[in-house]
Amino acid sequence: MTAFTKVLIANRGEIAVRVIRTAREMGYRTVAVYSEADADALHVHEADQGVAIGASAVSESYLCADKILDAAKLSGADAIHPGYGFLSENADFASACAREGIVFIGPSAAAIELMGSKRLSKIAMLEAGVPCIEGYQGEDQSDETLLEKAAGVGFPLMVKASAGGGGRGMRLVLEPAELPEHIKTARSEALNAFGSGELILERAVLQPRHIEIQVFADNYGNVVYLGERDCSIQRRHQKVVEEAPSPFVDEALRQRMGEAAVNVARACEYRGAGTVEFLVDADKNFYFLEMNTRLQVEHPVTEMITGLDLVAWQLTVAAGEVLPLQQRDIQLSGHAVEVRLYAEDPRKNFMPQTGSVAQWQLPAGEGIRVDHGVRPGQIVSPFYDPMLAKIISWGESREQACRKLASAVQDTVLLGVNNNKLFLQEILRHPAFLAGEATTAFIEQHFHSAPCMDESGPAAGTLALAALLYYSRVGKEGARWRNSTGAQHNYRLRLEGRDIAVSVHQRGDLTTVVCGTSGDPGAGEKVELRLLSLDLTHCTVIRNGVRERVPYAFDGARLHLDDGSGHYSFEDVTREPASAVGGGGSGQVKASMDGAIIDVLAHAGDVVSQGQTLVVLEAMKMEHQLKADTDGVVESVSVKLGDQVKERQVLVTVLPESAISIADAQ
Secondary structure, three states: OOOOOEEEEOOOHHHHHHHHHHHHHOOOEEEEEEOHHHOOOHHHHHOOEEEEOOOOOHHHOOOOHHHHHHHHHHHOOOEEEOOOOOOOOOHHHHHHHHHOOOEEOOOOHHHHHHHOOHHHHHHHHHHOOOOEOOEEOOOOOOHHHHHHHHHHHOOOEEEEEOOOOOOOOEEEEOOHHHHHHHHHHHHHHHHHHHOOOOEEEEEOOOOOEEEEEEEEEOOOOOEEEEEEEEOOOEEOOEEOEEEEOOOOOOHHHHHHHHHHHHHHHHHOOOOEEEEEEEEEOOOOOEEEEEEEOOOOOOHHHHHHHHOOOHHHHHHHHHOOOOOOOOHHHOOOOOEEEEEEEEOEEHHHOOEEOOEEOOEEEOOOOOOEEEEEOOOOOOEEOOOOOOEEEEEEEEEOOHHHHHHHHHHHHHHOEEEOOOOOHHHHHHHHOOHHHHOOOOOOOHHHHHOOOOHHHOOOOOOHHHHHHHHHHHHOOOOOOOOOOOOOOOOEEEEEEEEOOEEEEEEEEEEOOEEEEEEEEOOEEEEEEEEEEEEEEEOOOEEEEEEOOEEEEEEEEEEOOEEEEEOOOOEEEEEEOOOOOOOOOOOOOOOEEEOOOOEEEEEEOOOOOOEEOOOOEEEEEEEOOEEEEEEOOOOEEEEEEOOOOOOEEOOOOEEEEEEEHHHHHHHHHO
């Protein structure tokens, strides 16, 4: 037996909170680590102790193995749970824990190292008789050899970074002429992201199912599989919806895949929780993709259909105990579905979002679970992955689980940052998904013109409600809203750089809002509303004959609103002087979120065109090109390479072409 009493969680956010809660239930003391950005995070409050480990950037905190080990020594933690991401699949970190006499709650360093290489793991799986996709995984990595081997594999094919994950260093190649450029870019991206330019080639399995098997192993040779998860719905190779069991997998296929996954675990003398991922074609042929040597983001759906706590199993195995159950004891019951709630804007090609959480309310109901690391008022920073929470449902049938989850997502209140709530609802209610027909091409096939991705702006009903809330605003003292007969007020509301004129006409309990365009309030659509009640977080209105309760939040002059049509943040700019120049944009290039400036492409005096990239911002693991919204001349540049900037900070000012013409005429 390997005894330990205090567990340090080398992670943050929802997974840190989730591990802390199970560890405490089992009697272990817990230690959180936190960066400067996470000093007031939920996982820090949940743990018994916390240790600061550095600056906000992951390279200076959560990815620093020495700082994590120092925190364990300082707090007296004798075990470390890595969660997922960060150091969870770092073989050197697992070895360092062993050298320091600290229990690493995960597999051996050797297993992590083997499975961390797509090339070496595939060779090992072929030797173990596990079905693999035809391809090339040889040691010779020259471009000439890759081009030669690709001809033998055939097209279409996949170029993949051997050390990669999350879609980075991965390219689908349809024609031979495209291959040299794809090899070059995949190798460069892999080298930058993972420190290794090693590549493999595989025959492309088009529109497959992405099915993964949860395995568990102890130190005594016992290995079991806990059913499968279907993770086919993906965007940019990142999972969006996960469910268990798969609607595509029958009992015979489940057993074949489960036994293959067990063979994978035995082949690398695995210990603890692991996930073996397969691609499955339309004929139910399956092929080894990779093994994740850690707990998966989507592990709750397995927990809900098995009734087991996988974190508790991890702690049990790490303590040297035998697996709690044998294969014959594991039963699957009902159906579970999970979605990932992200701070991202589907209307802007899913760009990650930053900001402050103004309101956060969880859905309730039997069979509903939310794993999260969110606190009201917390700052969603640019330093980490934008996933905020996972919403999971269980039902006796798949139909019931999907219906309950769609409703739970709709009932979740997240105001202050744009998010993908509506996108998730539309997936869960899509006929192809409900029919169990979703493949990895689902989003590409069905979401070109989905309402959640509509960039045209809010409907008149949403604008009208925003105007009514400004007009009827309740202060912190809870004062009663206005209800003066005959009153009329005009507003200019700004939404993502666009000004919209609205007028509010109040007669008794009936409010008529005219939603116009900038400078023309009379040209817009009329909406009639009756405000029934109003408090600091919700309003109840009758709109278009339908009574509804809508959450909202004010932050100074800014209003955050989600009436079911998506999250919008309005700003009251009625008292700002209107621009004297018509047409075009404001000329101000502002930071889309908190982040770091990695390129400045404009200088004072440059002549620029609308849509031209002037600054490149890095935030949340992505690069964001910030463009001019008007033709003109650069008047000033207020940032330089390496600067950290705040959301909506002015970075470049462009004097619009029309303003130059007016000045010349005078």
